[in-house]
Amino acid sequence: MFNHLRDDFPTLSGEDPAVYLDNACMTLRPQPVIDAIRTYYEQSPGCGGRSVHRYANVVSRRMANCRKNLGELFNAYQTNEIVFTKNATHSLNQVAKGLSWNKGDIVLTTDREHNSNLVPWLQLEEEQGIDHRVVASNDDNTFNMENFEKACAEAGNKLKMVSVSHVGNLDGVATPVKEIAKVAKDHGALVCIDGAQSTPHMKVDVQDLGIDFMAFSIHKMMGPSGMGGLWGRMELLENMRSIQSGGSTVDTSNYDSLKWSPPPAKFEGGLGNYAGILGTDAAVDYLAKLDLDAIHEHEVKLNTKMTSILKDVDGLSIIGPQDAKQRGGICSIILENIDAHDVAILLDEAAGVMVRSGMHCVHSWFNAKGIERGSLRASAYLYNTEDEVKLFAETLVEAVEALG
Ligand SMILES: Cc1ncc(COP(=O)(O)O)c(C=O)c1O
Known part of the structure:
Protein backbone atom coordinates (compact mmCIF):
# COMPACT_ATOMS: atom_id res chain seq x y z
CA MET A 1 0.00 0.00 0.00
CA PHE A 2 2.91 2.32 0.81
CA ASN A 3 5.36 0.58 -1.54
CA HIS A 4 5.81 3.72 -3.59
CA LEU A 5 7.34 5.44 -0.53
CA ARG A 6 10.13 2.92 -0.07
CA ASP A 7 12.37 4.89 -2.42
CA ASP A 8 12.23 7.81 0.02
CA PHE A 9 14.23 5.76 2.54
CA PRO A 10 17.91 5.38 1.60
CA THR A 11 18.36 2.21 3.66
CA LEU A 12 15.56 0.54 1.69
CA SER A 13 16.90 1.36 -1.73
CA GLY A 14 19.61 -0.51 -3.57
CA GLU A 15 20.09 -4.14 -4.55
CA ASP A 16 19.59 -6.03 -1.33
CA PRO A 17 17.95 -3.79 1.27
CA ALA A 18 17.73 -4.92 4.88
CA VAL A 19 14.41 -6.10 6.26
CA TYR A 20 13.94 -3.63 9.09
CA LEU A 21 11.39 -4.76 11.68
CA ASP A 22 12.60 -2.86 14.74
CA ASN A 23 10.34 0.13 14.23
CA ALA A 24 9.02 0.17 17.79
CA CYS A 25 12.58 1.07 18.81
CA MET A 26 13.15 3.64 16.10
CA THR A 27 11.90 4.07 12.57
CA LEU A 28 13.94 4.64 9.43
CA ARG A 29 14.28 8.19 8.16
CA PRO A 30 13.17 9.42 4.75
CA GLN A 31 15.44 11.55 2.58
CA PRO A 32 13.73 14.90 3.39
CA VAL A 33 14.59 14.39 7.08
CA ILE A 34 18.22 13.58 6.29
CA ASP A 35 18.36 16.57 3.92
CA ALA A 36 16.94 18.90 6.57
CA ILE A 37 19.63 17.87 9.06
CA ARG A 38 22.40 18.30 6.48
CA THR A 39 20.99 21.63 5.31
CA TYR A 40 21.12 22.94 8.86
CA TYR A 41 24.85 22.30 9.13
CA GLU A 42 25.61 23.34 5.57
CA GLN A 43 23.44 26.43 5.23
CA LYS A 289 0.73 14.14 4.52
CA LEU A 290 0.04 10.43 5.07
CA ASP A 291 -3.23 8.79 5.99
CA LEU A 292 -2.57 7.60 9.56
CA ASP A 293 -5.59 5.27 9.53
CA ALA A 294 -4.21 3.63 6.42
CA ILE A 295 -0.82 3.21 8.14
CA HIS A 296 -2.53 1.44 11.03
CA GLU A 297 -4.51 -0.76 8.66
CA HIS A 298 -1.36 -1.67 6.73
CA GLU A 299 0.48 -2.62 9.92
CA VAL A 300 -2.40 -4.78 11.09
CA LYS A 301 -2.42 -6.54 7.72
CA LEU A 302 1.31 -7.32 8.06
CA ASN A 303 0.87 -8.42 11.64
CA THR A 304 -2.01 -10.71 10.64
CA LYS A 305 0.35 -12.36 8.15
CA MET A 306 3.15 -12.86 10.73
CA THR A 307 0.66 -14.10 13.28
CA SER A 308 -0.94 -16.62 10.93
CA ILE A 309 2.47 -18.20 10.25
CA LEU A 310 3.60 -18.21 13.88
CA LYS A 311 0.55 -18.79 16.02
CA ASP A 312 0.45 -22.60 16.05
CA VAL A 313 4.17 -23.30 16.05
CA ASP A 314 5.40 -25.41 18.98
CA GLY A 315 7.98 -23.72 21.20
CA LEU A 316 6.79 -20.16 20.74
CA SER A 317 3.92 -18.02 21.94
CA ILE A 318 2.76 -14.53 21.00
CA ILE A 319 2.41 -11.98 23.82
CA GLY A 320 -0.99 -10.28 24.09
CA PRO A 321 -4.23 -11.00 22.24
CA GLN A 322 -3.88 -13.64 19.56
CA ASP A 323 -5.92 -11.50 17.17
CA ALA A 324 -3.37 -9.29 15.39
CA LYS A 325 -5.96 -6.52 15.02
CA GLN A 326 -5.46 -5.75 18.70
CA ARG A 327 -1.68 -5.51 18.42
CA GLY A 328 -1.13 -2.90 15.67
CA GLY A 329 2.19 -3.67 13.99
CA ILE A 330 3.82 -5.48 16.94
CA CYS A 331 4.36 -9.22 17.17
CA SER A 332 6.30 -10.07 20.32
CA ILE A 333 7.21 -13.71 20.73
CA ILE A 334 8.32 -15.74 23.71
CA LEU A 335 10.64 -18.57 22.71
CA GLU A 336 10.45 -21.48 25.11
CA ASN A 337 13.91 -22.98 25.01
CA ILE A 338 15.96 -20.61 22.93
CA ASP A 339 17.69 -17.35 23.74
CA ALA A 340 15.93 -14.47 21.94
CA HIS A 341 19.26 -12.67 21.32
CA ASP A 342 20.69 -15.75 19.57
CA VAL A 343 17.68 -15.90 17.28
CA ALA A 344 17.85 -12.14 16.58
CA ILE A 345 21.49 -12.47 15.50
CA LEU A 346 20.66 -15.50 13.38
CA LEU A 347 17.75 -13.72 11.68
CA ASP A 348 20.02 -10.85 10.69
CA GLU A 349 22.91 -13.02 9.55
CA ALA A 350 20.85 -15.64 7.71
CA ALA A 351 18.05 -13.54 6.25
CA GLY A 352 18.98 -9.87 6.73
CA VAL A 353 16.03 -9.41 9.10
CA MET A 354 16.44 -6.95 11.99
CA VAL A 355 14.21 -7.35 15.05
CA ARG A 356 14.52 -6.56 18.75
CA SER A 357 15.28 -9.13 21.43
CA GLY A 358 15.24 -8.87 25.22
CA MET A 359 12.88 -7.19 27.64
CA HIS A 360 12.21 -4.02 25.63
CA CYS A 361 12.54 -1.88 28.80
CA VAL A 362 9.47 -3.59 30.28
CA HIS A 363 11.47 -5.66 32.77
CA SER A 364 8.69 -5.41 35.34
CA TRP A 365 6.26 -7.41 33.16
CA PHE A 366 8.77 -10.16 32.39
CA ASN A 367 9.99 -10.31 36.01
CA ALA A 368 6.43 -10.58 37.33
CA LYS A 369 5.79 -13.49 34.97
CA GLY A 370 9.15 -15.16 35.67
CA ILE A 371 10.18 -14.99 32.00
CA GLU A 372 13.95 -14.67 32.12
CA ARG A 373 14.81 -14.66 28.43
CA GLY A 374 12.55 -11.82 27.32
CA SER A 375 11.00 -11.97 23.88
CA LEU A 376 11.73 -11.48 20.22
CA ARG A 377 9.81 -8.49 18.88
CA ALA A 378 9.04 -7.71 15.25
CA SER A 379 7.44 -4.31 14.70
CA ALA A 380 6.25 -3.17 11.29
CA TYR A 381 5.84 0.27 9.82
CA LEU A 382 4.44 1.78 6.67
CA TYR A 383 7.38 0.83 4.42
CA ASN A 384 7.39 -2.87 5.34
CA THR A 385 5.92 -5.38 2.92
CA GLU A 386 4.12 -8.72 3.14
CA ASP A 387 7.16 -10.46 1.65
CA GLU A 388 9.33 -9.04 4.43
CA VAL A 389 7.13 -10.18 7.31
CA LYS A 390 6.71 -13.58 5.62
CA LEU A 391 10.50 -13.91 5.38
CA PHE A 392 10.80 -13.00 9.05
CA ALA A 393 8.14 -15.44 10.23
CA GLU A 394 9.29 -18.35 8.05
CA THR A 395 12.94 -17.89 9.02
CA LEU A 396 11.91 -17.78 12.67
CA VAL A 397 9.98 -21.04 12.31
CA GLU A 398 13.07 -22.67 10.75
CA ALA A 399 15.26 -21.33 13.57
CA VAL A 400 12.92 -22.65 16.24
CA GLU A 401 12.82 -26.07 14.55
CA ALA A 402 16.60 -26.16 14.28
CA LEU A 403 17.48 -24.80 17.73
CA GLY A 404 14.51 -25.70 19.90
C1 LIG B 1 6.04 2.89 25.12
C2 LIG B 1 7.35 3.62 25.19
N1 LIG B 1 7.50 4.59 26.08
C3 LIG B 1 8.63 5.29 26.19
C4 LIG B 1 9.71 4.99 25.40
C5 LIG B 1 10.95 5.78 25.53
O1 LIG B 1 11.07 6.60 24.42
P1 LIG B 1 12.35 7.51 24.21
O2 LIG B 1 13.42 6.63 23.69
O3 LIG B 1 11.91 8.53 23.22
O4 LIG B 1 12.70 8.09 25.50
C6 LIG B 1 9.63 3.96 24.46
C7 LIG B 1 10.78 3.60 23.64
O5 LIG B 1 10.89 2.51 23.13
C8 LIG B 1 8.40 3.27 24.34
O6 LIG B 1 8.25 2.29 23.46
Whole structure:
Protein backbone atom coordinates (compact mmCIF):
# COMPACT_ATOMS: atom_id res chain seq x y z
CA MET A 1 0.00 0.00 0.00
CA PHE A 2 2.91 2.32 0.81
CA ASN A 3 5.36 0.58 -1.54
CA HIS A 4 5.81 3.72 -3.59
CA LEU A 5 7.34 5.44 -0.53
CA ARG A 6 10.13 2.92 -0.07
CA ASP A 7 12.37 4.89 -2.42
CA ASP A 8 12.23 7.81 0.02
CA PHE A 9 14.23 5.76 2.54
CA PRO A 10 17.91 5.38 1.60
CA THR A 11 18.36 2.21 3.66
CA LEU A 12 15.56 0.54 1.69
CA SER A 13 16.90 1.36 -1.73
CA GLY A 14 19.61 -0.51 -3.57
CA GLU A 15 20.09 -4.14 -4.55
CA ASP A 16 19.59 -6.03 -1.33
CA PRO A 17 17.95 -3.79 1.27
CA ALA A 18 17.73 -4.92 4.88
CA VAL A 19 14.41 -6.10 6.26
CA TYR A 20 13.94 -3.63 9.09
CA LEU A 21 11.39 -4.76 11.68
CA ASP A 22 12.60 -2.86 14.74
CA ASN A 23 10.34 0.13 14.23
CA ALA A 24 9.02 0.17 17.79
CA CYS A 25 12.58 1.07 18.81
CA MET A 26 13.15 3.64 16.10
CA THR A 27 11.90 4.07 12.57
CA LEU A 28 13.94 4.64 9.43
CA ARG A 29 14.28 8.19 8.16
CA PRO A 30 13.17 9.42 4.75
CA GLN A 31 15.44 11.55 2.58
CA PRO A 32 13.73 14.90 3.39
CA VAL A 33 14.59 14.39 7.08
CA ILE A 34 18.22 13.58 6.29
CA ASP A 35 18.36 16.57 3.92
CA ALA A 36 16.94 18.90 6.57
CA ILE A 37 19.63 17.87 9.06
CA ARG A 38 22.40 18.30 6.48
CA THR A 39 20.99 21.63 5.31
CA TYR A 40 21.12 22.94 8.86
CA TYR A 41 24.85 22.30 9.13
CA GLU A 42 25.61 23.34 5.57
CA GLN A 43 23.44 26.43 5.23
CA SER A 44 22.19 27.85 8.52
CA PRO A 45 24.11 26.46 11.50
CA GLY A 46 22.77 29.06 13.92
CA CYS A 47 21.05 29.19 17.26
CA GLY A 48 17.24 29.36 17.35
CA GLY A 49 15.30 31.85 19.43
CA ARG A 50 18.23 34.04 20.54
CA SER A 51 20.57 35.55 17.95
CA VAL A 52 19.02 37.74 15.26
CA HIS A 53 21.40 37.17 12.33
CA ARG A 54 20.39 35.34 9.15
CA TYR A 55 21.39 31.82 10.25
CA ALA A 56 19.52 32.18 13.52
CA ASN A 57 16.45 33.63 11.88
CA VAL A 58 16.15 30.64 9.57
CA VAL A 59 16.38 28.29 12.57
CA SER A 60 13.90 30.31 14.66
CA ARG A 61 11.40 30.29 11.80
CA ARG A 62 11.74 26.54 11.26
CA MET A 63 11.43 25.90 15.01
CA ALA A 64 8.22 27.91 15.14
CA ASN A 65 6.89 26.10 12.09
CA CYS A 66 7.74 22.72 13.59
CA ARG A 67 6.00 23.57 16.87
CA LYS A 68 2.93 24.76 14.98
CA ASN A 69 2.78 21.60 12.85
CA LEU A 70 3.19 19.33 15.86
CA GLY A 71 0.44 21.25 17.64
CA GLU A 72 -1.83 20.77 14.63
CA LEU A 73 -0.94 17.09 14.31
CA PHE A 74 -2.05 16.45 17.89
CA ASN A 75 -4.80 19.08 17.93
CA ALA A 76 -3.19 20.98 20.82
CA TYR A 77 -5.21 23.90 22.21
CA GLN A 78 -2.31 26.20 21.37
CA THR A 79 1.08 25.96 19.69
CA ASN A 80 3.03 26.90 22.80
CA GLU A 81 1.84 23.76 24.54
CA ILE A 82 4.43 21.82 22.52
CA VAL A 83 7.79 21.50 24.30
CA PHE A 84 10.87 20.12 22.53
CA THR A 85 12.68 17.50 24.59
CA LYS A 86 15.40 14.90 24.06
CA ASN A 87 12.99 11.96 23.97
CA ALA A 88 9.78 10.64 25.51
CA THR A 89 11.73 9.64 28.62
CA HIS A 90 12.79 13.25 29.18
CA SER A 91 9.17 14.37 28.71
CA LEU A 92 7.80 11.89 31.25
CA ASN A 93 10.51 12.90 33.73
CA GLN A 94 9.56 16.54 33.21
CA VAL A 95 5.96 15.74 34.17
CA ALA A 96 6.82 13.49 37.13
CA LYS A 97 9.51 15.75 38.56
CA GLY A 98 8.03 19.08 37.53
CA LEU A 99 4.74 18.70 39.38
CA SER A 100 4.48 19.07 43.15
CA TRP A 101 3.57 16.07 45.28
CA ASN A 102 2.58 15.42 48.85
CA LYS A 103 3.50 12.29 50.75
CA GLY A 104 0.82 9.66 50.11
CA ASP A 105 -0.40 11.11 46.80
CA ILE A 106 -1.47 8.20 44.62
CA VAL A 107 -0.25 7.68 41.06
CA LEU A 108 -1.70 4.85 38.98
CA THR A 109 0.09 3.15 36.09
CA THR A 110 -0.44 -0.31 34.56
CA ASP A 111 1.51 -3.55 34.76
CA ARG A 112 2.93 -3.22 31.23
CA GLU A 113 4.59 0.18 31.17
CA HIS A 114 7.93 0.98 29.55
CA ASN A 115 10.53 1.86 32.20
CA SER A 116 10.17 5.49 31.11
CA ASN A 117 6.65 5.53 32.54
CA LEU A 118 7.51 3.42 35.57
CA VAL A 119 10.93 4.37 36.88
CA PRO A 120 10.22 8.13 37.36
CA TRP A 121 7.21 7.20 39.52
CA LEU A 122 9.22 4.61 41.44
CA GLN A 123 11.86 7.27 41.98
CA LEU A 124 9.24 9.68 43.35
CA GLU A 125 7.98 6.94 45.63
CA GLU A 126 11.51 6.42 46.93
CA GLU A 127 12.42 10.09 47.23
CA GLN A 128 9.16 11.90 47.98
CA GLY A 129 6.89 9.24 49.42
CA ILE A 130 4.20 9.20 46.75
CA ASP A 131 2.16 6.00 46.58
CA HIS A 132 2.60 4.39 43.15
CA ARG A 133 0.06 1.68 42.38
CA VAL A 134 -0.16 -0.69 39.44
CA VAL A 135 -3.44 -1.62 37.75
CA ALA A 136 -3.38 -5.27 36.68
CA SER A 137 -4.29 -5.94 33.03
CA ASN A 138 -6.40 -8.82 31.75
CA ASP A 139 -4.63 -12.11 31.07
CA ASP A 140 -4.23 -11.14 27.41
CA ASN A 141 -2.64 -7.80 28.39
CA THR A 142 -5.66 -5.71 27.41
CA PHE A 143 -6.67 -2.97 29.84
CA ASN A 144 -8.91 -4.06 32.70
CA MET A 145 -11.40 -1.22 33.23
CA GLU A 146 -12.94 -2.90 36.28
CA ASN A 147 -9.55 -3.12 38.04
CA PHE A 148 -8.90 0.50 37.12
CA GLU A 149 -12.23 1.79 38.45
CA LYS A 150 -11.68 -0.19 41.64
CA ALA A 151 -8.16 1.28 42.05
CA CYS A 152 -9.57 4.80 41.53
CA ALA A 153 -12.32 4.22 44.07
CA GLU A 154 -9.83 2.83 46.62
CA ALA A 155 -7.51 5.79 46.09
CA GLY A 156 -10.35 8.29 46.64
CA ASN A 157 -9.20 11.88 46.93
CA LYS A 158 -5.55 10.79 47.20
CA LEU A 159 -5.58 9.95 43.50
CA LYS A 160 -3.54 12.66 41.77
CA MET A 161 -2.27 11.15 38.53
CA VAL A 162 -3.05 8.38 36.08
CA SER A 163 -0.14 7.78 33.71
CA VAL A 164 -0.51 5.08 31.06
CA SER A 165 0.97 4.12 27.72
CA HIS A 166 -1.39 4.80 24.83
CA VAL A 167 0.00 1.78 22.98
CA GLY A 168 2.32 -0.69 24.68
CA ASN A 169 5.76 -1.34 23.19
CA LEU A 170 5.73 -4.84 24.68
CA ASP A 171 2.76 -6.09 22.68
CA GLY A 172 1.22 -3.27 20.60
CA VAL A 173 -1.97 -3.32 22.67
CA ALA A 174 -3.80 0.03 22.77
CA THR A 175 -5.22 1.43 26.01
CA PRO A 176 -8.71 3.01 26.02
CA VAL A 177 -7.34 6.41 26.96
CA LYS A 178 -10.52 8.40 26.44
CA GLU A 179 -12.49 6.19 28.84
CA ILE A 180 -9.60 6.13 31.31
CA ALA A 181 -9.37 9.92 31.24
CA LYS A 182 -13.07 10.25 31.94
CA VAL A 183 -12.88 8.04 35.02
CA ALA A 184 -9.67 9.73 36.23
CA LYS A 185 -11.22 13.18 35.81
CA ASP A 186 -14.28 12.11 37.81
CA HIS A 187 -11.80 11.45 40.63
CA GLY A 188 -10.06 14.80 40.13
CA ALA A 189 -6.80 13.26 38.88
CA LEU A 190 -4.48 14.41 36.10
CA VAL A 191 -3.94 12.16 33.10
CA CYS A 192 -0.63 11.71 31.35
CA ILE A 193 -0.15 9.42 28.39
CA ASP A 194 2.99 7.90 27.02
CA GLY A 195 2.37 8.36 23.30
CA ALA A 196 5.71 6.95 22.14
CA GLN A 197 4.03 4.03 20.36
CA SER A 198 0.79 5.69 19.29
CA THR A 199 1.77 8.99 17.64
CA PRO A 200 3.70 7.34 14.76
CA HIS A 201 0.84 4.97 13.95
CA MET A 202 -2.51 6.62 14.51
CA LYS A 203 -4.29 9.94 14.69
CA VAL A 204 -3.89 11.28 18.22
CA ASP A 205 -6.15 14.17 19.25
CA VAL A 206 -5.26 15.37 22.74
CA GLN A 207 -8.46 17.43 23.09
CA ASP A 208 -10.68 14.54 22.11
CA LEU A 209 -8.85 12.20 24.50
CA GLY A 210 -9.43 14.63 27.36
CA ILE A 211 -5.91 14.24 28.74
CA ASP A 212 -3.49 16.66 30.41
CA PHE A 213 -0.02 15.60 29.21
CA MET A 214 1.40 13.50 26.41
CA ALA A 215 5.01 12.42 25.89
CA PHE A 216 6.11 11.50 22.38
CA SER A 217 9.19 10.27 20.67
CA ILE A 218 10.27 11.85 17.38
CA HIS A 219 12.73 9.10 16.48
CA LYS A 220 9.78 6.71 16.30
CA MET A 221 8.03 9.13 13.91
CA MET A 222 10.68 9.05 11.17
CA GLY A 223 12.49 11.99 12.78
CA PRO A 224 16.05 12.37 14.11
CA SER A 225 17.31 10.40 17.09
CA GLY A 226 17.63 12.33 20.31
CA MET A 227 14.41 14.26 19.65
CA GLY A 228 11.13 14.00 21.53
CA GLY A 229 8.40 16.22 22.81
CA LEU A 230 5.92 16.94 25.52
CA TRP A 231 2.44 18.29 25.06
CA GLY A 232 0.70 19.67 28.13
CA ARG A 233 -2.32 21.87 28.83
CA MET A 234 -1.09 25.44 29.07
CA GLU A 235 -2.32 26.19 32.60
CA LEU A 236 -0.55 23.07 33.86
CA LEU A 237 2.66 23.91 32.01
CA GLU A 238 2.52 27.43 33.43
CA ASN A 239 2.46 26.06 36.96
CA MET A 240 4.95 23.25 36.49
CA ARG A 241 8.64 23.48 37.55
CA SER A 242 11.26 23.12 34.87
CA ILE A 243 13.66 20.25 35.52
CA GLN A 244 16.31 21.97 33.41
CA SER A 245 16.68 25.64 34.19
CA GLY A 246 19.24 28.01 32.69
CA GLY A 247 19.64 29.83 29.39
CA SER A 248 16.32 30.57 27.62
CA THR A 249 14.21 29.50 30.60
CA VAL A 250 13.97 33.00 32.10
CA ASP A 251 12.94 36.39 30.74
CA THR A 252 15.44 38.00 33.08
CA SER A 253 17.52 37.29 36.16
CA ASN A 254 19.18 39.28 38.94
CA TYR A 255 21.70 38.09 41.53
CA ASP A 256 18.85 37.26 43.85
CA SER A 257 15.76 36.76 41.71
CA LEU A 258 14.46 35.68 38.34
CA LYS A 259 11.46 35.92 36.07
CA TRP A 260 10.54 32.65 34.42
CA SER A 261 9.76 32.66 30.70
CA PRO A 262 6.34 31.37 29.74
CA PRO A 263 6.05 27.83 28.31
CA PRO A 264 7.53 26.33 26.25
CA ALA A 265 10.79 28.32 26.72
CA LYS A 266 10.75 27.64 30.48
CA PHE A 267 11.32 23.93 29.78
CA GLU A 268 13.85 24.23 26.96
CA GLY A 269 16.96 25.20 28.91
CA GLY A 270 20.27 25.43 27.07
CA LEU A 271 21.07 25.46 23.36
CA GLY A 272 18.80 23.01 21.56
CA ASN A 273 19.30 20.24 19.07
CA TYR A 274 18.55 22.59 16.16
CA ALA A 275 19.55 20.12 13.47
CA GLY A 276 17.18 17.70 15.21
CA ILE A 277 14.38 20.25 15.31
CA LEU A 278 14.76 21.01 11.60
CA GLY A 279 14.77 17.27 10.94
CA THR A 280 11.66 16.98 13.10
CA ASP A 281 9.98 19.67 11.02
CA ALA A 282 10.64 17.59 7.90
CA ALA A 283 9.45 14.37 9.61
CA VAL A 284 6.20 15.94 10.80
CA ASP A 285 5.64 17.37 7.35
CA TYR A 286 6.19 13.90 5.86
CA LEU A 287 3.94 12.15 8.40
CA ALA A 288 1.17 14.73 8.26
CA LYS A 289 0.73 14.14 4.52
CA LEU A 290 0.04 10.43 5.07
CA ASP A 291 -3.23 8.79 5.99
CA LEU A 292 -2.57 7.60 9.56
CA ASP A 293 -5.59 5.27 9.53
CA ALA A 294 -4.21 3.63 6.42
CA ILE A 295 -0.82 3.21 8.14
CA HIS A 296 -2.53 1.44 11.03
CA GLU A 297 -4.51 -0.76 8.66
CA HIS A 298 -1.36 -1.67 6.73
CA GLU A 299 0.48 -2.62 9.92
CA VAL A 300 -2.40 -4.78 11.09
CA LYS A 301 -2.42 -6.54 7.72
CA LEU A 302 1.31 -7.32 8.06
CA ASN A 303 0.87 -8.42 11.64
CA THR A 304 -2.01 -10.71 10.64
CA LYS A 305 0.35 -12.36 8.15
CA MET A 306 3.15 -12.86 10.73
CA THR A 307 0.66 -14.10 13.28
CA SER A 308 -0.94 -16.62 10.93
CA ILE A 309 2.47 -18.20 10.25
CA LEU A 310 3.60 -18.21 13.88
CA LYS A 311 0.55 -18.79 16.02
CA ASP A 312 0.45 -22.60 16.05
CA VAL A 313 4.17 -23.30 16.05
CA ASP A 314 5.40 -25.41 18.98
CA GLY A 315 7.98 -23.72 21.20
CA LEU A 316 6.79 -20.16 20.74
CA SER A 317 3.92 -18.02 21.94
CA ILE A 318 2.76 -14.53 21.00
CA ILE A 319 2.41 -11.98 23.82
CA GLY A 320 -0.99 -10.28 24.09
CA PRO A 321 -4.23 -11.00 22.24
CA GLN A 322 -3.88 -13.64 19.56
CA ASP A 323 -5.92 -11.50 17.17
CA ALA A 324 -3.37 -9.29 15.39
CA LYS A 325 -5.96 -6.52 15.02
CA GLN A 326 -5.46 -5.75 18.70
CA ARG A 327 -1.68 -5.51 18.42
CA GLY A 328 -1.13 -2.90 15.67
CA GLY A 329 2.19 -3.67 13.99
CA ILE A 330 3.82 -5.48 16.94
CA CYS A 331 4.36 -9.22 17.17
CA SER A 332 6.30 -10.07 20.32
CA ILE A 333 7.21 -13.71 20.73
CA ILE A 334 8.32 -15.74 23.71
CA LEU A 335 10.64 -18.57 22.71
CA GLU A 336 10.45 -21.48 25.11
CA ASN A 337 13.91 -22.98 25.01
CA ILE A 338 15.96 -20.61 22.93
CA ASP A 339 17.69 -17.35 23.74
CA ALA A 340 15.93 -14.47 21.94
CA HIS A 341 19.26 -12.67 21.32
CA ASP A 342 20.69 -15.75 19.57
CA VAL A 343 17.68 -15.90 17.28
CA ALA A 344 17.85 -12.14 16.58
CA ILE A 345 21.49 -12.47 15.50
CA LEU A 346 20.66 -15.50 13.38
CA LEU A 347 17.75 -13.72 11.68
CA ASP A 348 20.02 -10.85 10.69
CA GLU A 349 22.91 -13.02 9.55
CA ALA A 350 20.85 -15.64 7.71
CA ALA A 351 18.05 -13.54 6.25
CA GLY A 352 18.98 -9.87 6.73
CA VAL A 353 16.03 -9.41 9.10
CA MET A 354 16.44 -6.95 11.99
CA VAL A 355 14.21 -7.35 15.05
CA ARG A 356 14.52 -6.56 18.75
CA SER A 357 15.28 -9.13 21.43
CA GLY A 358 15.24 -8.87 25.22
CA MET A 359 12.88 -7.19 27.64
CA HIS A 360 12.21 -4.02 25.63
CA CYS A 361 12.54 -1.88 28.80
CA VAL A 362 9.47 -3.59 30.28
CA HIS A 363 11.47 -5.66 32.77
CA SER A 364 8.69 -5.41 35.34
CA TRP A 365 6.26 -7.41 33.16
CA PHE A 366 8.77 -10.16 32.39
CA ASN A 367 9.99 -10.31 36.01
CA ALA A 368 6.43 -10.58 37.33
CA LYS A 369 5.79 -13.49 34.97
CA GLY A 370 9.15 -15.16 35.67
CA ILE A 371 10.18 -14.99 32.00
CA GLU A 372 13.95 -14.67 32.12
CA ARG A 373 14.81 -14.66 28.43
CA GLY A 374 12.55 -11.82 27.32
CA SER A 375 11.00 -11.97 23.88
CA LEU A 376 11.73 -11.48 20.22
CA ARG A 377 9.81 -8.49 18.88
CA ALA A 378 9.04 -7.71 15.25
CA SER A 379 7.44 -4.31 14.70
CA ALA A 380 6.25 -3.17 11.29
CA TYR A 381 5.84 0.27 9.82
CA LEU A 382 4.44 1.78 6.67
CA TYR A 383 7.38 0.83 4.42
CA ASN A 384 7.39 -2.87 5.34
CA THR A 385 5.92 -5.38 2.92
CA GLU A 386 4.12 -8.72 3.14
CA ASP A 387 7.16 -10.46 1.65
CA GLU A 388 9.33 -9.04 4.43
CA VAL A 389 7.13 -10.18 7.31
CA LYS A 390 6.71 -13.58 5.62
CA LEU A 391 10.50 -13.91 5.38
CA PHE A 392 10.80 -13.00 9.05
CA ALA A 393 8.14 -15.44 10.23
CA GLU A 394 9.29 -18.35 8.05
CA THR A 395 12.94 -17.89 9.02
CA LEU A 396 11.91 -17.78 12.67
CA VAL A 397 9.98 -21.04 12.31
CA GLU A 398 13.07 -22.67 10.75
CA ALA A 399 15.26 -21.33 13.57
CA VAL A 400 12.92 -22.65 16.24
CA GLU A 401 12.82 -26.07 14.55
CA ALA A 402 16.60 -26.16 14.28
CA LEU A 403 17.48 -24.80 17.73
CA GLY A 404 14.51 -25.70 19.90
C1 LIG B 1 6.04 2.89 25.12
C2 LIG B 1 7.35 3.62 25.19
N1 LIG B 1 7.50 4.59 26.08
C3 LIG B 1 8.63 5.29 26.19
C4 LIG B 1 9.71 4.99 25.40
C5 LIG B 1 10.95 5.78 25.53
O1 LIG B 1 11.07 6.60 24.42
P1 LIG B 1 12.35 7.51 24.21
O2 LIG B 1 13.42 6.63 23.69
O3 LIG B 1 11.91 8.53 23.22
O4 LIG B 1 12.70 8.09 25.50
C6 LIG B 1 9.63 3.96 24.46
C7 LIG B 1 10.78 3.60 23.64
O5 LIG B 1 10.89 2.51 23.13
C8 LIG B 1 8.40 3.27 24.34
O6 LIG B 1 8.25 2.29 23.46
